[in-house]
Amino acid sequence: MTKKIAVLPGDGIGPEIMAEAVKVLNALDLPLQLDWADVGGKAYETSGHPLPPATLKLAQEADAVLFGAVGDWKYDKLERALRPEQAILGLRKALGLFANFRPAICYEQLTHASSLKPELVAGLDILIIRELTGDIYFGQPRGRRTAVDGHFPGAEEAFDTMRYSRPEIERIAHVAFQAARKRNKRLTSVDKANVLETSQLWKDVVTEVHASYPDVELDHMYVDNAAMQLVKAPKKFDVVVTGNMFGDILSDEAAMLTGSIGMLPSASLDANNKGLYEPSHGSAPDIAGKGIANPLATILSAAMMLKFSLNHADAAARIEQAVQSVLAQGLRTADIWSEGTSKVTTREMGDAVVKAI
Amino acid sequence: MTKKIAVLPGDGIGPEIMAEAVKVLNALDLPLQLDWADVGGKAYETSGHPLPPATLKLAQEADAVLFGAVGDWKYDKLERALRPEQAILGLRKALGLFANFRPAICYEQLTHASSLKPELVAGLDILIIRELTGDIYFGQPRGRRTAVDGHFPGAEEAFDTMRYSRPEIERIAHVAFQAARKRNKRLTSVDKANVLETSQLWKDVVTEVHASYPDVELDHMYVDNAAMQLVKAPKKFDVVVTGNMFGDILSDEAAMLTGSIGMLPSASLDANNKGLYEPSHGSAPDIAGKGIANPLATILSAAMMLKFSLNHADAAARIEQAVQSVLAQGLRTADIWSEGTSKVTTREMGDAVVKAI
Numbered sequence: 001m002t003k004k005i006a007v008l009p010g011d012g013i014g015p016e017i018m019a020e021a022v023k024v025l026n027a028l029d030l031p032l033q034l035d036w037a038d039v040g041g042k043a044y045e046t047s048g049h050p051l052p053p054a055t056l057k058l059a060q061e062a063d064a065v066l067f068g069a070v071g072d073w074k075y076d077k078l079e080r081a082l083r084p085e086q087a088i089l090g091l092r093k094a095l096g097l098f099a100n101f102r103p104a105i106c107y108e109q110l111t112h113a114s115s116l117k118p119e120l121v122a123g124l125d126i127l128i129i130r131e132l133t134g135d136i137y138f139g140q141p142r143g144r145r146t147a148v149d150g151h152f153p154g155a156e157e158a159f160d161t162m163r164y165s166r167p168e169i170e171r172i173a174h175v176a177f178q179a180a181r182k183r184n185k186r187l188t189s190v191d192k193a194n195v196l197e198t199s200q201l202w203k204d205v206v207t208e209v210h211a212s213y214p215d216v217e218l219d220h221m222y223v224d225n226a227a228m229q230l231v232k233a234p235k236k237f238d239v240v241v242t243g244n245m246f247g248d249i250l251s252d253e254a255a256m257l258t259g260s261i262g263m264l265p266s267a268s269l270d271a272n273n274k275g276l277y278e279p280s281h282g283s284a285p286d287i288a289g290k291g292i293a294n295p296l297a298t299i300l301s302a303a304m305m306l307k308f309s310l311n312h313a314d315a316a317a318r319i320e321q322a323v324q325s326v327l328a329q330g331l332r333t334a335d336i337w338s339e340g341t342s343k344v345t346t347r348e349m350g351d352a353v354v355k356a357i
Numbered sequence: 358m359t360k361k362i363a364v365l366p367g368d369g370i371g372p373e374i375m376a377e378a379v380k381v382l383n384a385l386d387l388p389l390q391l392d393w394a395d396v397g398g399k400a401y402e403t404s405g406h407p408l409p410p411a412t413l414k415l416a417q418e419a420d421a422v423l424f425g426a427v428g429d430w431k432y433d434k435l436e437r438a439l440r441p442e443q444a445i446l447g448l449r450k451a452l453g454l455f456a457n458f459r460p461a462i463c464y465e466q467l468t469h470a471s472s473l474k475p476e477l478v479a480g481l482d483i484l485i486i487r488e489l490t491g492d493i494y495f496g497q498p499r500g501r502r503t504a505v506d507g508h509f510p511g512a513e514e515a516f517d518t519m520r521y522s523r524p525e526i527e528r529i530a531h532v533a534f535q536a537a538r539k540r541n542k543r544l545t546s547v548d549k550a551n552v553l554e555t556s557q558l559w560k561d562v563v564t565e566v567h568a569s570y571p572d573v574e575l576d577h578m579y580v581d582n583a584a585m586q587l588v589k590a591p592k593k594f595d596v597v598v599t600g601n602m603f604g605d606i607l608s609d610e611a612a613m614l615t616g617s618i619g620m621l622p623s624a625s626l627d628a629n630n631k632g633l634y635e636p637s638h639g640s641a642p643d644i645a646g647k648g649i650a651n652p653l654a655t656i657l658s659a660a661m662m663l664k665f666s667l668n669h670a671d672a673a674a675r676i677e678q679a680v681q682s683v684l685a686q687g688l689r690t691a692d693i694w695s696e697g698t699s700k701v702t703t704r705e706m707g708d709a710v711v712k713a714i
């Protein structure tokens with residue numbers, strides 16, 4: 001049965017890296033139908049909104065979404081509702097993509113690229129699971145008003161609402177325990193329960209859900225401590241589960257620890273394993289159009305898509321092996337290049353992966 | 358004129374490290390009156406509350422507060438309002454300590470202790486200024502209720518309120534620009550304005566206050582990016598200013614980058630430079646009572662206190678030079694020890710600083 005993929009390249013380096021991922025998908029000769037649409041700043045320019053109705057419809061009707069990246073400084077002056085990143089928030093909400101998987105893996109050949117000492121990151125393989133449709137990202141009420149209490153009653157203030165309901169925490173906790181079960185059976189739940197009511201409920205519910213997974217070891221860590229332990233001893237983590245806000249910060253910190261964020265894919269899943277797949281890095285407008293961006297994170301995102309949403313685990317494995325093989329051949333885009341390896345362009349890297357398949 | 362210092366040792370290693378800091382203060386022969394009181398778990402045990410009225414009164418009447426550390430696993434089961442860390446939140450609020458200074462400095466002799474490659478941290482000297490009495494830490498309303506909207510209407514939910522008023526942001530921005538002016542004149546304001554209303558006001562107000570400090574270079578960074586850039590290239594930062602929640606995470610991340618958090622002091626100031634001074638590390642109950650904790654962060658906190666609140670900048674400089682000199686002599690507590698240096702106890706380290714003064 002033909003599966004439908006919504007291909008949304010977006011802004012900056014998005015189109016370049018997406019072209020390579022699509023090349024790789026085509027090389028696999030699977031029954032896939034690819035439908036393209038604009039998103040982000042590009043969509044704003046062509047149709048006045050970062051997530052136009054046609055793009056949203058395409059994403060809703062597809063079996064999976066392959067997403068490049070959005071954002072460019074040139075849209076900084078737009079009102080928030082029209083800025084490129086609203087497209088990604090809108091897609092998460094409309095598609096119910098509550099479970100974000102962000103692996104932080106340090107590839108053997110790229111250990112030297114990390115800021116950290118090699119012994120601290122060699123073999124690093126952690127998985128951050130971030131809740132993606134709740135928390136202060138979407139909580140109401142929010143806005144501006146006149147303060148009635150606090151330090152300066154009468155002054156203008158802005159406010160947002162952090163919130164989580166019990167079933168929202170339960171479902172992400174189940175996802176996380178199940179993921180930990182398939183790995184090293186250790187889960188760290190990150191919160192700020194010493195200060196926040198929302199975190200206290202988070203901690204209580206994760207602890208309750210743990211009862212169904214006695215084979216998984218659970219520990220709780222405050223977010224400030226987690227930010228420290230990631231720097232101090234990242235390999236002590238296996239799976240980390242946390243809310244939307246803390247997950248935004250910690251998943252980026254963890255990705256940067258590997259030193260090769262250009263290699264890291266991500267998945268955002270709904271309750272039925274439909275998902276949106278995108279590289280962990282951003283749109284990098286400073287290097288857009290130069291043909292030097294690393295397409296591997298997007299190519300690996302396509303592999304995650306085949307495995308998680310499209311039931312093509314074999315094809316996913318072929319992509320992953322091909323990526324390993326181009327690294328073994330010494331091919332490197334500029335971001336991961338080092339003395340003694342061969343520097344290649346975005347397109348050359350994509351071609352090499354296709355050849356290795 | 359005799360200055361009054363409230364000395365609050367607290368829990369875990371608090372009493373041990375405080376004893377050394379007090380020894381150092383006494384060695385300076387200044388007109389200081391030291392008054393001691395219990396705080397945290399210790400105070401809960403002696404008087405049923407982590408911040409008893411007598412302790413609060415002492416802190417209010419003093420010219421400065423020297424604080425050890427609070428917290429121990431044995432209090433984990435207490436209701437939140439009685440847990441040790443409520444003492445520190447209570448003191449910040451009652452004393453109006455809105456400006457938290459957290460230097461992240463990498464001492465030349467301790468560069469190797471960092472997780473990061475030496476070239477990335479050698480000479481690191483950044484200052485994180487965290488707003489400390491606002492944000493989601495103190496915002497009302499907060500609590501539990503039945504959800505009326507969101508993903509699961511009718512379910513139990515917990516919620517908190519993030520908020521900042523214009524004058525709260527203005528005063529911390531002034532503090533930060535003034536601090537940057539005394540350093541390398543670069544200020545990075547960290548927010549999440551692409552998602553949060555509170556952050557958008559933060560960004561707007563910091564930008565407005567910048568008009569009074571044209572000699573300082575200002576840039577804005579999203580918190581997820583800041584968490585990455587701290588790992589990637591920490592030396593690119595000079596002064597960072599941010600809200601209470603993001604500051605909690607980033608200041609700990611930055612401290613851990615240095616690899617020697619046992620060396621880092623902190624100051625929390627009110628509008629008149631009255632302040633509370635404490636080490637950046639915690640109460641470390643696992644090593645309490647063993648005499649191996651590093652007292653230097655507390656000793657350096659006492660130095661900050663002399664400079665910022667007590668108008669004894671010369672005495673502060675004497676302490677700082679004495680600390681440099683014990684490091685140069687090769688004396689190290691266990692946390693910063695390495696091959697070829699001499700391992701000393703908490704007390705031996707304090708004695709060595711006194712001798713060097």
Ligand SMILES: CC(C)[C@H](C(=O)O)[C@@H](O)C(=O)O
Nearest residue numbers: 085086088089248551552581
């Ligand atoms: C662009 C932004 C709204 C987004 C987020 O904060 O979730 C991004 O940082 C991410 O992590 O995907």
Ligand SMILES: CC(C)[C@H](C(=O)O)[C@@H](O)C(=O)O
Nearest residue numbers: 194195224442443445446605
């Ligand atoms: C103990 C806790 C409430 C406190 C905070 O979050 O502010 C601590 O982490 C700190 O940074 O001083």
